[in-house]
Amino acid sequence: MEIRLAGVTKIFDPDIVALEDIYLNIDKGEFVYLVGATGSGKTTLLRLITREIVPTRGQIVVAKRNLRSMRNSILPYYRRELGVVFQDYRLLQHLTVLENVSFILETTGAHPRTVRDVASRVLDDVGLWRLRTHYPLQLSGGEQQRLAIARAMVNSPSVFIADEPTGNLDLHTSEDIMQLLLSINAAGTTVVVATHDQYLVDAYRQRVVELHKGRVKRDESKGRYFVDDEF
Amino acid sequence: MTSFRYIVRDTFRLVSRHWGLSILTLVTAVSLFFLLGSSALFSLNVKNFVSEVEDDLVISVFIKEGEDASNLVASIQELDYVNDIKVIPPDKGLELLRAKLGNQARAVTLIGENPLPWSVQIKVVKAGFVTPLVRDLMAFPDVEEVVYAGHLAEKLSKVSSMMNRVSLAVLILAITITALVLYNTVKIALYSKQKEIEVMLLVGATHTYIALPFVLQGMILSTMGSLIAVMMIAGSYSSITGIVLSTLPFMHIVNDPVLIMRFYLVITGTGMTLGWLCSWFAVHKYIVRACCPE
Numbered sequence: 001m002e003i004r005l006a007g008v009t010k011i012f013d014p015d016i017v018a019l020e021d022i023y024l025n026i027d028k029g030e031f032v033y034l035v036g037a038t039g040s041g042k043t044t045l046l047r048l049i050t051r052e053i054v055p056t057r058g059q060i061v062v063a064k065r066n067l068r069s070m071r072n073s074i075l076p077y078y079r080r081e082l083g084v085v086f087q088d089y090r091l092l093q094h095l096t097v098l099e100n101v102s103f104i105l106e107t108t109g110a111h112p113r114t115v116r117d118v119a120s121r122v123l124d125d126v127g128l129w130r131l132r133t134h135y136p137l138q139l140s141g142g143e144q145q146r147l148a149i150a151r152a153m154v155n156s157p158s159v160f161i162a163d164e165p166t167g168n169l170d171l172h173t174s175e176d177i178m179q180l181l182l183s184i185n186a187a188g189t190t191v192v193v194a195t196h197d198q199y200l201v202d203a204y205r206q207r208v209v210e211l212h213k214g215r216v217k218r219d220e221s222k223g224r225y226f227v228d229d230e231f
Numbered sequence: 232m233t234s235f236r237y238i239v240r241d242t243f244r245l246v247s248r249h250w251g252l253s254i255l256t257l258v259t260a261v262s263l264f265f266l267l268g269s270s271a272l273f274s275l276n277v278k279n280f281v282s283e284v285e286d287d288l289v290i291s292v293f294i295k296e297g298e299d300a301s302n303l304v305a306s307i308q309e310l311d312y313v314n315d316i317k318v319i320p321p322d323k324g325l326e327l328l329r330a331k332l333g334n335q336a337r338a339v340t341l342i343g344e345n346p347l348p349w350s351v352q353i354k355v356v357k358a359g360f361v362t363p364l365v366r367d368l369m370a371f372p373d374v375e376e377v378v379y380a381g382h383l384a385e386k387l388s389k390v391s392s393m394m395n396r397v398s399l400a401v402l403i404l405a406i407t408i409t410a411l412v413l414y415n416t417v418k419i420a421l422y423s424k425q426k427e428i429e430v431m432l433l434v435g436a437t438h439t440y441i442a443l444p445f446v447l448q449g450m451i452l453s454t455m456g457s458l459i460a461v462m463m464i465a466g467s468y469s470s471i472t473g474i475v476l477s478t479l480p481f482m483h484i485v486n487d488p489v490l491i492m493r494f495y496l497v498i499t500g501t502g503m504t505l506g507w508l509c510s511w512f513a514v515h516k517y518i519v520r521a522c523c524p525e
Contacts, residue, residue: 050433052433076432076435076436076437076438077435078435079432079433079434079435080434080435082435084433084434090426090429090430092426092427092430104434106237107237107431107434107435107436107440108435108436109234109237109440112236151434155434155435
């Protein structure tokens with residue numbers, strides 16, 4: 001699933017320019033890091049792709065669908081093609097690990113047997129099957145992050161979007177998460193990751209798009225977190 | 232079909248998760264539907280009573296001596312509000328008078344010659360129409376005198392219209408309170424699941440899938456409330472009917488099983504419709520706002 005942004009500007013009330021004149025093409029199966037300081041517009045860009053917000057100006061086209069003119073009745077079906085890991089995980093605290101994953105499949109009307117099989121397989125893939133009866137509050141930060149990834153994976157999305165997936169995690173856990181993201185990408189899924197994690201960006205070199213004050217400052221394939229002259 | 236199964240399961244989860252609120256809503260719904268049903272049933276009985284008395288309400292028109300009753304009858308038939316006309320010849324009138332006087336009937340024979348003129352007995356459509364009809368009758372030149380229970384007719388008409396107004400006011404009040412309580416219950420349930428709904432919308436749940444459990448929750452509580460109220464009304468009404476019929480047999484109580492059953496069905500239907508409308512309104516407003524991109 002390819003993503004095209006052309007002249008995208010997002011202005012929040014009152015006159016806060018979050019993104020300005022963004023041109024960006026992400027091809028199917030690509031792995032892209034979105035980097036930049038806090039407030040540079042990374043999360044806004046991800047929210048535009050998930051159509052939580054619409055651009056003030058410009059066009060966003062995902063898999064030949066123009067998000068600006070997309071009807072609200074189509075939106076649920078578009079979102080089923082996305083897997084999203086939120087910065088704050090947004091896990092449902094009153095549901096168990098298994099229920100948190102199953103719930104996503106249920107909302108799409110999947111058969112109970114499919115729900116059970118797919119949820120178990122995905123939990124097994126992220127190493128959480130043994131904790132399936134636990135509640136999110138009983139999990140560590142890394143486990144909660146893996147659960148959030150499992151929940152985003154369960155619909156076999158075409159585009160995987162993760163906002164700070166390794167924030168507040170130790171190095172070892174972050175590497176585990178990164179391996180998971182790479183395996184998702186290896187299966188052909190387009191992955192877009194907004195991150196502050198310099199170590200991971202540098203260790204697992206992929207395309208880097210740097211945002212600065214709402215504009216694209218750098219777009220580099222196999223890039224590093226900082227450009228060499230910034231050291 | 233699978234989605235429907237999840238929706239039903241989520242509905243019962245909603246009802247049980249907020250069981251305190253559900254019970255409170257149910258108790259409120261029962262009380263209000265009981266009030267609504269009882270007042271409507273009372274009003275139905277008053278209407279029935281008034282209509283029975285109205286049926287017995289007769290205007291007697293006495294014709295001037297030597298005038299022909301058929302001309303007057305033809306003119307009366309053209310008037311509005313007239314339900315039934317009966318011409319009473321003097322002999323028949325005397326016979327009726329004797330029957331009415333009973334033991335004192337001998338007093339009539341003392342008079343000798345039959346003093347009664349031709350008369351016409353008129354029944355009206357509604358008690359409220361007696362006074363205007365009497366005014367019209369008095370205007371006929373053939374009419375000697377008009378005798379009617381004017382005071383009773385007016386009182387009946389007033390009681391009937393007052394009961395209609397009171398019932399309407401109780402009905403509007405009970406429906407408004409029930410609607411507000413149901414609306415708020417669904418809104419509280421929505422706010423308690425705010426995070427869940429947000430996630431559901433982001434992972435591609437349709438609006439119908441999200442909305443239906445809340446709509447069903449409102450419908451279940453309201454329908455259950457009206458059903459319990461109907462059972463309570465049915466129980467108390469059948470005992471009241473039994474007592475009234477044995478102690479005051481002349482009272483006309485609505486006792487037609489088909490009519491009563493229809494009345495109970497209307498109350499239950501009102502509960503179901505009200506629940507559906509209130510919860511749909513609350514959910515629709517919330518979801519439209521939640522899914523509209525900024």
